[in-house]
Amino acid sequence: MTHLAAAPSPSVRVRAPGKVNLSLRVGAVQDDGYHPLATIFQAVALYEEVTATQVPEGAGVTITVDGPQADRVPVDGTNLAWRAVEALAARVGTAPDVALHLAKGVPVAGGMAGGSADAAATLVACDALWQTGLSREDLAELAADLGSDVPFALLGHTAVGTGRGHLLTPAMTRGEFHWVFAAQAEGLSTPAVYGRFDELGGPGDAADDPGLAEDNGLMQALRAGDPHALGRALHNDLEPAALSLRPELERTLVVARDAGALGTIVSGSGPTVAALARSRQHALALAASWTAEGAADSVWCTAGPAHGARLLP
Ligand SMILES: C[C@](O)(CO)[C@H](O)COP(=O)(O)OP(=O)(O)OC[C@H]1O[C@@H](n2ccc(N)nc2=O)[C@H](O)[C@@H]1O
Ligand SMILES: Nc1ncnc2c1ncn2[C@@H]1O[C@H](COP(=O)(O)OP(=O)(O)OP(=O)(O)O)[C@@H](O)[C@H]1O
Numbered sequence: 022m023t024h025l026a027a028a029p030s031p032s033v034r035v036r037a038p039g040k041v042n043l044s045l046r047v048g049a050v051q052d053d054g055y056h057p058l059a060t061i062f063q064a065v066a067l068y069e070e071v072t073a074t075q076v077p078e079g080a081g082v083t084i085t086v087d088g089p090q091a092d093r094v095p096v097d098g099t100n101l102a103w104r105a106v107e108a109l110a111a112r113v114g115t116a117p118d119v120a121l122h123l124a125k126g127v128p129v130a131g132g133m134a135g136g137s138a139d140a141a142a143t144l145v146a147c148d149a150l151w152q153t154g155l156s157r158e159d160l161a162e163l164a165a166d167l168g169s170d171v172p173f174a175l176l177g178h179t180a181v182g183t184g185r186g187h188l189l190t191p192a193m194t195r196g197e198f199h200w201v202f203a204a205q206a207e208g209l210s211t212p213a214v215y216g217r218f219d220e221l222g223g224p225g226d227a228a229d230d231p232g233l234a235e236d237n238g239l240m241q242a243l244r245a246g247d248p249h250a251l252g253r254a255l256h257n258d259l260e261p262a263a264l265s266l267r268p269e270l271e272r273t274l275v276v277a278r279d280a281g282a283l284g285t286i287v288s289g290s291g292p293t294v295a296a297l298a299r300s301r302q303h304a305l306a307l308a309a310s311w312t313a314e315g316a317a318d319s320v321w322c323t324a325g326p327a328h329g330a331r332l333l334p
Pocket of ligand 2: 093094095099100101102123128129130131132133134135136137139140170208209211289290291
């Protein structure tokens with residue numbers, strides 16, 4: 022009798038990046054609870070890696086998670102990757118049967134859109150696994166329904182975001198920018214930070230619908246590949262709200278400035294703080310200052326722009 026080994030279940034791996042908002046301009050809250058944004062995203066080379074494996078019919082979705090902060094990630098239907106499976110399956114009329122493994126390389130609840138990257142990677146992975154034939158635009162539509170940051174995790178590189186942050190236009194950049202991120206053990210809730218922004222007076226006298234008119238210098242710095250000019254132009258309307266919820270972040274910003282960072286900023290809704298460096302060597306020096314001063318729970322050196330959600334061979 023010949024023994025036939027069972028064929029391995031089909032499996033695909035996808036990487037999607039974390040992000041930093043180089044500029045984040047926030048308008049007045051709308052009736053749907055969202056704020057109109059004008060933002061410039063940059064993807065950075067801290068990646069979420071999602072492996073999707075076909076499982077027998079009826080097995081449903083399962084999630085396992087790997088990484089230093091894995092215990093803070095839900096493995097049920099509240100995980101954004103799980104919701105991505107369900108959204109894609111419903112869209113193409115297939116059963117949501119898949120085992121997901123998330124290898125987390127982006128700080129959790131840090132304002133760097135790690136969960137959004139998982140959702141984007143999962144869309145690309147299941148799209149390949151199920152050979153749906155959907156276009157990248159179709160996936161972007163599903164992505165926008167999952168969360169405001171998910172379409173950018175699909176696209177990657179550097180892009181202007183408007184609407185809720187989900188309408189994207191790629192931006193021209195030259196060369197590589199070196200970043201250091203100071204992550205905190207305890208995350209911040211994105212709705213709580215937007216809520217504090219409202220309590221602090223929202224956009225105040227600024228236009229309800231923000232624009233990027235004030236970001237001409239930033240766009241020019243990107244096109245010129247000039248990290249000094251980029252450092253001066255970084256801007257985040259949510260920074261006062263994040264600092265009001267986490268006053269100790271002020272010291273993290275100051276330590277990086279004192280150590281010669283070209284610019285410092287709270288990343289998105291925080292509490293991660295980003296510092297822009299002159300070079301990779303300088304990034305390592307900034308990281309060492311944060312560690313020496315105990316101004317971060319973990320420190321991550323990386324560079325941007327990085328690619329969007331992409332299948333791995
Ligand atoms: C802070 C940023 O990371 C900047 O890119 C994003 O605006 C947040 O994007 P996200 O985490 O994908 O947010 P979503 O999952 O879409 O929304 C979560 C909550 O954040 C708030 N929210 C989000 C986006 C937006 N333009 N206005 C908002 O007020 C709302 O309270 C919403 O209920
Ligand atoms: N795949 C996921 N990975 C991490 N957290 C997830 C995931 N799905 C749901 N969550 C929940 O969402 C919360 C925020 O997660 P995430 O790491 O995406 O935050 P974030 O980077 O601040 O997001 P954003 O920058 O898009 O606002 C976590 O505290 C967790 O409870």
